Amino acid sequence: MQTSEMTQTTADASEDLPLLRVSSATKYYGDRIGCKDVNFELYPGEVLAIVGESGSGKTTLLNCLSTRLAPTSGVIEYRNRQGAMRNLYQMSEAERRMLMRTDWGFVHQHASDGLRMSVSAGANVGERLMAVGARHYGDIRSTAIDWLDRVEIAEDRIDDDPRAFSGGMRQRLQIARNLVTNPRLVFMDEPTGGLDVSVQARLLDLIRGLVSDLGLSVIIVTHDLAVARLLSDRTLVMRRGHVIETGLTDQVLDDPQEAYTQLLVSSILQP
Amino acid sequence: MKTKICLSNVGKTFRMHLREGIELPVVDNVSFAVAEGECVILGGPSGSGKSSVLKMIYGNYRCPKGQILITDGEEIINVAQAAPRRIIRLRDNTIGYVSQFLRAIPRVPALRLVADPLIAQGVSEEEALAQARVLLTRLNVPERLWQLPPATFSGGEQQRVNIARGFIAHYPILLLDEPTASLDAKNRAVVVELVEEKKKKGVAMLGILHDHEARDQIADRIIDVTQFKAAA
Numbered sequence: 001m002q003t004s005e006m007t008q009t010t011a012d013a014s015e016d017l018p019l020l021r022v023s024s025a026t027k028y029y030g031d032r033i034g035c036k037d038v039n040f041e042l043y044p045g046e047v048l049a050i051v052g053e054s055g056s057g058k059t060t061l062l063n064c065l066s067t068r069l070a071p072t073s074g075v076i077e078y079r080n081r082q083g084a085m086r087n088l089y090q091m092s093e094a095e096r097r098m099l100m101r102t103d104w105g106f107v108h109q110h111a112s113d114g115l116r117m118s119v120s121a122g123a124n125v126g127e128r129l130m131a132v133g134a135r136h137y138g139d140i141r142s143t144a145i146d147w148l149d150r151v152e153i154a155e156d157r158i159d160d161d162p163r164a165f166s167g168g169m170r171q172r173l174q175i176a177r178n179l180v181t182n183p184r185l186v187f188m189d190e191p192t193g194g195l196d197v198s199v200q201a202r203l204l205d206l207i208r209g210l211v212s213d214l215g216l217s218v219i220i221v222t223h224d225l226a227v228a229r230l231l232s233d234r235t236l237v238m239r240r241g242h243v244i245e246t247g248l249t250d251q252v253l254d255d256p257q258e259a260y261t262q263l264l265v266s267s268i269l270q271p
Numbered sequence: 272m273k274t275k276i277c278l279s280n281v282g283k284t285f286r287m288h289l290r291e292g293i294e295l296p297v298v299d300n301v302s303f304a305v306a307e308g309e310c311v312i313l314g315g316p317s318g319s320g321k322s323s324v325l326k327m328i329y330g331n332y333r334c335p336k337g338q339i340l341i342t343d344g345e346e347i348i349n350v351a352q353a354a355p356r357r358i359i360r361l362r363d364n365t366i367g368y369v370s371q372f373l374r375a376i377p378r379v380p381a382l383r384l385v386a387d388p389l390i391a392q393g394v395s396e397e398e399a400l401a402q403a404r405v406l407l408t409r410l411n412v413p414e415r416l417w418q419l420p421p422a423t424f425s426g427g428e429q430q431r432v433n434i435a436r437g438f439i440a441h442y443p444i445l446l447l448d449e450p451t452a453s454l455d456a457k458n459r460a461v462v463v464e465l466v467e468e469k470k471k472k473g474v475a476m477l478g479i480l481h482d483h484e485a486r487d488q489i490a491d492r493i494i495d496v497t498q499f500k501a502a503a
Contacts, residue, residue: 043356046356201378202378205378205379233355233356233359234355234356247333247355248330248331248355248358248359250330250331251330251331251332251333251355254326254331254332255285255326255331255332255333257286257333258288259288259289259292262287262288262289263288263289266289
């Protein structure tokens with residue numbers, strides 16, 4: 001696929017064009033496979049879950065997709081706001097950084113990887129806005145307050161730094177920091193991992209609401225099939241670096257075809 | 272009358288990899304059609320594949336053999352081959368599924384849960400909530416429960432919330448998965464009324480219903496699924 005600028009498409013037509021296209025994405029660590037021959041398309045407003053056990057390659061794949069790790073081979077293309085499909089790894093470093101700051105979000109499992117722990121909650125949110133050119137202090141602060149409210153963090157915590165927050169609050173702050181620039185695509189790496197069950201439920205519900213209100217496209221890596229069930233439209237099952245099964249999430253979970261998927265599904269403890 | 276659902280030569284076999292890969296044939300050569308304004312009930316003992324047929328039509332089971340044609344406005348979609356996002360669009364606008372089991376979502380109040388499918392179809396929140404109140408009242412769900420998430424409701428209350436959720440939106444096709452199971456006579460009568468109202472609106476319905484009395488009241492036809500038994 002050429003990276004030449006394609007003709008501009010109307011908003012309506014782009015609804016039916018993929019936002020992200022992954023073709024034969026492969027990553028080797030020396031001789032060892034990270035992920036191999038991954039192919040899929042993600043459409044606007046779709047939530048895709050990547051599931052599998054630790055070491056299955058799901059985080060490697062997520063990192064390749066989000067330009068955090070260059071694939072050994074394969075092509076990953078993203079449709080920019082002008083409607084042109086661009087090869088991510090043929091963009092300039094500056095262009096890619098701009099994408100990460102504006103069009104994309106990345107929610108890390110450990111909030112400390114996605115937040116600046118030594119600056120206030122308000123600054124964590126405001127910083128992303130300033131990166132896209134906001135300069136008016138009052139506007140930035142009021143937008144930050146608005147976003148803290150949307151992720152259920154009280155206004156009077158705006159000047160506290162995230163070290164004073166609980167795990168669940170930190171994760172909610174990380175989400176606010178990511179969403180404040182109105183991204184079109186958000187990557188999430190085990191966003192509920194390591195949280196208490198009740199905290200998880202609250203966070204999942206919050207993510208579910210935001211995704212549907214904002215019409216976000218999301219790629220979420222999780223080993224928790226219940227998280228995939230609650231949040232995603234489609235699921236991709238990975239094992240040993242390969243995608244072994246894909247489909248509608250309820251299809252994959254209710255009628256798994258592959259031996260490994262059947263094993264995963266049957267291993268869930270029913271409360 | 273316009274055909275809404277048409278199955279031809281549908282077959283389904285489960286392969287159980289965890290049990291030495293044994294194959295469990297469920298149904299084969301399933302062929303029938305359902306027209307608008309018609310309520311067809313699948314009959315046969317449990318294990319005969321009624322539920323599998325319903326799930327293949329909704330797309331939560333894969334359909335490896337045959338065709339499942341759904342009329343979606345001017346289009347005809349083969350669910351057996353359709354892309355996942357096309358099936359999602361069918362579920363948003365065309366096919367509703369009324370089941371007995373509620374998948375409670377943390378923190379979402381019952382009233383909102385019921386109104387959601389209608390809001391998803393573009394009806395205003397105010398109007399959708401008003402209709403949700405009407406349905407919850409008809410199904411005798413006490414008003415004090417409406418603002419609570421249903422996770423802690425009794426089985427019967429959860430089921431009635433789910434029935435309200437299933438009937439509220441305007442789907443041209445409704446799949447009914449035991450909608451009256453474990454309901455008392457009063458609420459069963461409400462479900463029968465709801466089905467009759469949908470019929471008058473031209474909705475095509477296909478269901479599983481073990482309760483004979485309700486079945487005799489709503490079924491226009493009964494299709495015996497044992498005739499589609501797959502050869503073992």
